[in-house]
Amino acid sequence: MSATSFVRGSLPPHDVLPVISADGARAELLVQRPVGEATQVVYWLPALGVAAKHYLPLAQALAERGVAVAIHEWRGIGSSNKRADRREDWGYRQLLEDDLPAGGVALRALLPRGRLTLGGHSLGGQMAALYASLHPQDAAGLLVVASGAPYWRQFPLAPLLWLAYALAPWLARVVGHLPGRRIGFGGNEARQLIDDWARSGRTGRYAAAGMPVDFEVLLGRLELPILGLRMHDDWLVPPASLSWLLGKMPRSPNAQQVITADELGNDKADHFGWMKTPEAVAVRVAQWLQASGP
Numbered sequence: 001m002s003a004t005s006f007v008r009g010s011l012p013p014h015d016v017l018p019v020i021s022a023d024g025a026r027a028e029l030l031v032q033r034p035v036g037e038a039t040q041v042v043y044w045l046p047a048l049g050v051a052a053k054h055y056l057p058l059a060q061a062l063a064e065r066g067v068a069v070a071i072h073e074w075r076g077i078g079s080s081n082k083r084a085d086r087r088e089d090w091g092y093r094q095l096l097e098d099d100l101p102a103g104g105v106a107l108r109a110l111l112p113r114g115r116l117t118l119g120g121h122s123l124g125g126q127m128a129a130l131y132a133s134l135h136p137q138d139a140a141g142l143l144v145v146a147s148g149a150p151y152w153r154q155f156p157l158a159p160l161l162w163l164a165y166a167l168a169p170w171l172a173r174v175v176g177h178l179p180g181r182r183i184g185f186g187g188n189e190a191r192q193l194i195d196d197w198a199r200s201g202r203t204g205r206y207a208a209a210g211m212p213v214d215f216e217v218l219l220g221r222l223e224l225p226i227l228g229l230r231m232h233d234d235w236l237v238p239p240a241s242l243s244w245l246l247g248k249m250p251r252s253p254n255a256q257q258v259i260t261a262d263e264l265g266n267d268k269a270d271h272f273g274w275m276k277t278p279e280a281v282a283v284r285v286a287q288w289l290q291a292s293g294p
Contacts, residue, residue, distance in 0.1 A: 010035055011063050014056065017106045019073075021098040028052070028079035029106050030071040032059035038068035040289045041114035042143065043107060045100075045124030046071070047272075048197075049186030051078030054275060055121075061282035067289060068114060070107045072124075075099055077187050084190040086176030091192030092130070092208035100131050104138065117289065119143030122236070122271065123197065126150075126245065130206060133218035141292055142226045142252070145281060146234055146271050148241030149248070150197065151204035155238060165201040168194050204244065219248040226254035227288045229281060231269040233261065257284060 015031040030052050042062065046052055052071040059069035075095060076084045084090075118128040118139045125147025132139050148154070152162040172178040172191040180186035192209055200206050206215035226249065230242050246254045261269045263280040274281055 011060060014059065015110060017110060019099075019102050019106045021075075021094075021102045023094065023098050025075055025094075025099065026081040027073040027075065027099070027103075029073065029103050030056065030059070031107065031110060032056065032063045032069050032071075033111070034063040034066045034068055036066075038066065038111065038114050040066065041068045041070065041107070041111055041116050042119050042285070042289075043104065043116060043128075043139075044069055044071045045118070045120030045128050046074060047120075047122035047124055047146075048074075048189065049077060049180050050121070050272075053078065058275065058278040058282060061278050062286060065282060065286040067286055068111055070103070070111075072100065072103050076190060076193075084177035084188050084193075088190070089177075089192050090190045091210070092127070092196040093192075093210040095127060095193075096131055096134065096208060096211070100127075115140045115289075117141040117143060119145065119285075120147060121145050121275075122147050126200075126206075129219065129222075129245065129249065130208075130215055132224060133215060133222050134213070136222055136224065139224060141289070142224050143229075143285060143288075144226065144242070144245065145229045145285075146231050146237055146274065147228075147245070148230075148237040148243075149204065149245040150201040150241070151244050152201055153204065154240035154244050156235075162202060165198040169198050206248075216248065220250065222249050223251045224249075225292045226252050227285065228254055228256045229284055230256065230258050231271060231274055232258050233268040234271045236271040255288065259284065 017029040019027050019029050052073040055071045062069050073079050075082050120128040125144030152158050155161050172194045178189040178194045228242050264277050266273050
């Protein structure tokens, strides 16, 4: 099937796979298969605070183009049995060492074949890159959509952003979690997760508490083709933010593309609006997958 051809209305229902992490955390993996055998499989990581189900339109648009998509559920949201509070805490380490490997096992039990590409939106794109740096043999490519590094120096109003990165971990410690639903950023997020995220925002470098690895070195060694899709009106990911993230992977050839509001059929091509009309994103991704491998 070509990258731009598709068959509407004939997709099988999406699969719901139980995922049990090494520490007992539970969630569901949503898998949308195409008609027939998939030669391309995308493991998709959501943005911070966004439940997996909201990416089903993207998964269906890709499946119509012959690409299978598995949508990860972050710990603490949606189908996850965990919720961040003063007693429940986690950070990048649990996501990278426990949850993502468990999701990968569940996916491969259903779809043992197919060229696997890691991808994600916003924080999901960053986590996909970090996971790929830890397990470069597990993926054939990397997708980052509306995603970039949060380093404060790459943004307009940079001093205010640095202050936000200083205040967010403090607020999370005081409340017991970051009350993202109340402040309009993410969901109710775990303290260590926010601490790991804010550190990367302040320093421009990735690290995970409890993981004795140098992600900057690992990212520098990574050799995977990368597609970086930026939304034209996305103030949360200015061009410098995407470039800073991709610049950490100099051995990985990357294609940076911009999607406009006209392509999406929306008033704006912003950080979240593309999710409602993901056809243009699906077309770009499917074309890139077809060009980058079998």
